[in-house]
Amino acid sequence: MLKIGFCDDDLSILKELQVLLDHYRVEKNRELAYTAYQSPLELLADMEKGLRFDILFLDVLMPGQTGIEAAREIREFDTAVKIIFLTSSAEFAVESYTVGAYFYQLKPIWAESFYRLMDSVIAECKKAEQRSLIMRCKTGITRIELEKLICCEVMGRTLLFCMEDGRTLESQGKLDDLAGQLAIYENFLRPHRSYLINMDYIRTLSSKSIVMQNQEEIPIPHGKYSDIKTRYLEYAFERQGIVV
The missing domain is CATH 2.40.50.1020 (LytTr DNA-binding domain)
Incomplete structure (x- = not known):
């Protein structure tokens, strides 16, 4: 089962993403689990405890810490997660790829584009899974x-x-x-x-x-x-x- 994380300070966006994902997994008959966060600090705290995601949707502009700053911290202990940035502006598109972003999704998020994106990133996850090992390391469960x-x-x-x-x-x-x-x-x-x-x-x-x-x-x-x-x-x- 693929694990997906949503992080956005806007509760309405989080609800929208959850509804889209629920419809997607029913329509595509896929086993997907998700966790939602309104703060990157909460997300980082869980990941530092060992929680891992296959796909992570990160809002770029959030109070206290930007999504790109959070992604830099995440990359210190997880290089495998597919990070998708969410934003209403293309201003940070170039910078987002310096932290290994998989995609840069502009808001509003339409169902058709969300479905295409999910098809693409899930296919990439499966490809990576076929050429990787899951090991219990000192830092926790790690995909090599x-x-x-x-x-x-x-x-x-x-x-x-x-x-x-x-x-x-x-x-x-x-x-x-x-x-x-x-x-x-x-x-x-x-x-x-x-x-x-x-x-x-x-x-x-x-x-x-x-x-x-x-x-x-x-x-x-x-x-x-x-x-x-x-x-x-x-x-x-x-x-x-x-x-x-």
């Missing part, structure tokens, strides 16, 4: 987008996920289990018993090590270089069109 995962290292029973944005997420588990889950994706390779890497982020490959784009250096066990190089070049030719 596989295309942004550089590598994973295991230390004892702790998995360390190195992400494209510089974050390192920690979760308890076995690398064998993770490797099994990701075996269906051609871009993931296990060059060493302690590492699983995303080949899209390889910077250099030598007989002794693999250096990733985040400068992480993964040792290559003795006698494994030829097999690893062959696997990487096959992937590069097939998926990225690299010519050597």
